[in-house]
Amino acid sequence: MRLRASGLSVRYGTRRAVDGVDLEAAPGEVLAILGANGSGKSTLLRAFAGLLPCQGELRWDEATRPPVTRIGYLPQDNAARPVLTGFEVVLLGRLRTLALRPSPADLAGAAAALEEVGAGAFATRRIGQLSGGQRQLVLLAQVLAGDPAVLLLDEPTSALDIAHQLQVLQLLRDATRRRGLTSLVVLHDINAALRFADRVAVMQAGRLVGTGRPADIARPAVLGEAFNVRVAVDHGSDGHPVVLPLRA
Numbered sequence: 418m419r420l421r422a423s424g425l426s427v428r429y430g431t432r433r434a435v436d437g438v439d440l441e442a443a444p445g446e447v448l449a450i451l452g453a454n455g456s457g458k459s460t461l462l463r464a465f466a467g468l469l470p471c472q473g474e475l476r477w478d479e480a481t482r483p484p485v486t487r488i489g490y491l492p493q494d495n496a497a498r499p500v501l502t503g504f505e506v507v508l509l510g511r512l513r514t515l516a517l518r519p520s521p522a523d524l525a526g527a528a529a530a531l532e533e534v535g536a537g538a539f540a541t542r543r544i545g546q547l548s549g550g551q552r553q554l555v556l557l558a559q560v561l562a563g564d565p566a567v568l569l570l571d572e573p574t575s576a577l578d579i580a581h582q583l584q585v586l587q588l589l590r591d592a593t594r595r596r597g598l599t600s601l602v603v604l605h606d607i608n609a610a611l612r613f614a615d616r617v618a619v620m621q622a623g624r625l626v627g628t629g630r631p632a633d634i635a636r637p638a639v640l641g642e643a644f645n646v647r648v649a650v651d652h653g654s655d656g657h658p659v660v661l662p663l664r665a
């Protein structure tokens with residue numbers, strides 16, 4: 418599903434959190450959203466999830482209303498009821514088809530999603546008794562279990578160790594390609610974004626200040642300005658750009 422924002426603005430009262438953003442994302446692509454704290458990344462994602470009143474134009478393919486059942490939105494702070502097991506939490510991701518008695522397809526879909534993110538071991542554990550990173554994996558499985566066309570993930574790797582970060586971002590890229598998803602992911606790790614995203618969007622004070630392929634975005638002028646820090650750009654052994662923050 419193609420997403421398009423034209424002249425998109427979002428206000429909280431008098432505060433303009435997103436300001437005149439033009440942005441598109443296509444099926445099969447991972448678009449990473451970078452930017453300093455408070456720059457409007459989560460607000461942009463919530464607008465695409467159809468959760469906020471906006472000015473300007475938003476399109477999900479040609480639709481002007483969000484197709485909520487096709488959108489898999491993972492917020493930054495996701496509260497699941499702590500007494501539910503990992504499996505039950507993931508099953509809730511299939512609400513689109515879920516009946517009073519879950520169908521074999523729902524049960525199999527939930528189990529497959531848990532395995533897909535490598536969280537099968539948490540199926541019978543209560544979510545309130547999992548670590549932050551384990552919970553994050555289960556909640557990602559919940560989103561995938563809903564078989565969405567659009568993935569909107571707000572910092573899905575913030576609580577994960579580096580091995581799980583790698584696993585989740587690889588999974589995101591593979592699933593996006595394989596299922597033809599349109600995936601927007603807010604990340605704080607600039608290097609992860611440059612490595613795993615097809616395109617990167619950079620927000621600064623509510624505005625979009627850069628969009629492009631990782632190589633186009635990995636420039637000291639763009640990132641230094643957006644994050645208000647001096648940066649150097651090098652290249653890793655696999656040719657990907659690597660950004661290093663320098664002392665102010």
Ligand SMILES: Nc1ncnc2c1ncn2[C@@H]1O[C@H](COP(=O)(O)OP(=O)(O)OP(=O)(O)O)[C@@H](O)[C@H]1O
Nearest residue numbers: 429432433434452453454455456457458459460461
């Ligand atoms: N519910 C709200 N009510 C009022 N202002 C809000 C609300 N949510 C966010 N804001 C403000 O809107 C601006 C953008 O916030 P947003 O959460 O989109 O930023 P962000 O880039 O996702 O930040 P972070 O990296 O810290 O998560 C900030 O100035 C924030 O204080």
